[in-house]
Structure formats: structure tokens, C-alpha cells
Amino acid sequence: MPEVRLVGPNGEQVGIVRIEDALRLAREADLDLVEVAAQARPPVCKLMDFGKFKYESAQKARESRRNQQQTVIKEQKLRPKIDPHDYETKKGHVTRFLGQGHKVKVTIMFRGREQSRPELGFRLLQRLAEDVGDLAFVEASPKQDGRNMTMVLAPNKKIAKTPKQQAAAQAENEAAAEPTPTS
Template sequence: MTKDYRVNEEIRAREVRVIDPSGNQIGIMPLREALRLAEERQLDLVEIAPQAKPPVCKLMDYGKYKYEQSKREREARKRQRIINVKEVKLRPSIEEHDFQIKARNAARFLRDGDKVKATIMFRGREIMHTELGHQLLVRLAEQLKDLSIVERQPKLEGKNMVMILAPRPDLHKQEVKQEMEERG
């Protein structure tokens, strides 16, 4: 959550630089006087820069400040999108219908905002024909070019060839816009 500040009697400095709620500097004064000033205005004295010489303290309603901070954090978490990496596994000798099904699944993952890791698995002597796997991955990327960008070009890793597709950033913005319009 938010970082904790020292408030009122928790402050351990002799002198503090005081700032009023609107951000104007009041000046440097003894801690006791700053606490009295805060009490007169029915506010809290909050240490916002303890490492400064003298420490900087601000007059504010600390409860209200903490509430606003937590509200801001909740909003930020709500807007945050966790991107998963979904995997689509293919073989170099895949049939056309199976390829189309894998491509459709990859398209669905991309529309959901997830990245797609397309893997071609070579078995036995198939590794001699890596160009077939490369062609297949290029074909998949070509088929999904409206929905994705190639984040990592096809690359051989051991007995697998891997390519990573990421959803188009502009596509996600369009979907969010459509969703907002639907809600009214």
C-alpha cells in the first residue's frame, strides 16, 4: 500500500520546515510550534521528506490523504492488465484443417490481450527440415497480422522453433473504446 509517514507526535526532529495545505512554505520552526499550528488549523503535521535538513513537514488532513491514496491505487490496479503468454504447439507436417484450428485459437488469445508463443516441435529426422517449420510460423504470422505483431522472429531452440506474437496495441485500445460505448 502507501508508504507510511510520521504524523504529529511521531516526528522526531527538533526543527522542521513547514508547508501549508496549498503547498506554500511557512518556514522553519521548532517542532512544538509546528504541532501547535497544525492543531489550531485542525490538521495533521505529516513528515513528507525526513531525509531533508531540516525535515519537511506538511499540514494536511492525513486520514483524507490516506483515503485518496488508496482510492488512486485501487483505480490503478483496476486499469492494470496482466498479460499471459498462451502457447500454440504445431508440428512441421500439420494438416491444413489442424493449422486453421490452431490459428483460430491463437487469434482468440490475441483478441483477449494475451501474447501467443507459437512452437513447432521437431521429432527425429524432422530437424533436418527446419525451413518447413520456419515457413509454417511465417504463414501463421501472416494470417494473424491484423491482430498481432511479431515480437520475436522464429528461432530454433533445441528441437523446437519458437516465435512470439503480441497483440497489436491499437487493437486493445479499440476494444476498450467499444466496451465503454456498450456500457453507455
């Protein structure tokens, strides 16, 4: 006689019963007998409304998909011969993207004779990684791919605040620290 461990509709343990008895109990309660854990010995079955169970599990799956955070990869393109001010501007963009919690793919584009000097691009990527080291870590180290060299930076778990956010937080702290006059 095959037996199953039966769980009631409210989650209470009924015990180990024969399959025929479990099916009879399900019919009497106008519920379905659903196998929950087939690998267990004896298999675990539960009395439940299967249509309602399917609907609720679909709702949970939809809700979890909605709550998942989409990872956005921003891209910043550079050239090996970049002026200092242009570099600072591009570094500012990378810092802003990382501050917003996005990953950043930094691409160095080589043209013509620049392709014979990949170490220039590598040094530039290393310098950028060091400059934004407090905000991010190197997720994918620099790799040459044809005419391009790429590196991926990911924000640290604890995202540093931008200067504007730091100033606003400091102003709030100072306002909270000031004693309020009472009459």
C-alpha cells in the first residue's frame, strides 16, 4: 500500500496515510491533493485548492520580477591621447554614473598607429580605476578586443555620496544640532 505524509489545508500535519484515504479526504473537503515533495520518504502531499495555489504563485513570481533591480551598464569612450581636461570631464561622468549605482564600461578606442601601443590604453584605464577607486572596483580587468580595450567598473556596495549630497547632509546635521529657542 503506497502511503503519503499528509498536510492539511491550513498547514497542520495530518500524519502518514494511505493514498486512497488522502484522496477521499480531499474529495470530502472539496480540495485537491497536491504532491509537494516527491523526493521525501514518504512523499509529502497537501490538501489545497490547486487553482488558487497556481494563481498566488504566479502573483508572487510577477511581484518578484517587478521588484528586481535592473542593472544598467553605462559606457564611456576614451582615446589613448586625451587632454587632461577632457580626462577630468570623462572621469566626472564615470563618477556620476557610479554614484547613481550604475556599472560603467570604459572603452579605449585605438586608431591607426595607436594600435601598436596598447600599453598607453592600459595605463589610462589603470589611472581611471585608481582615480575612482573609492567609489568602485574593477569588475572586468582591461581586455584588448580588436581596436578597442575595455574595462568594467562596478559601484561599491556602500555608494559614496556626491558632493551636493554631502553638503545637504551636513546642512541637515548642523540644523538639527542648533538649539531651538523656547519662550
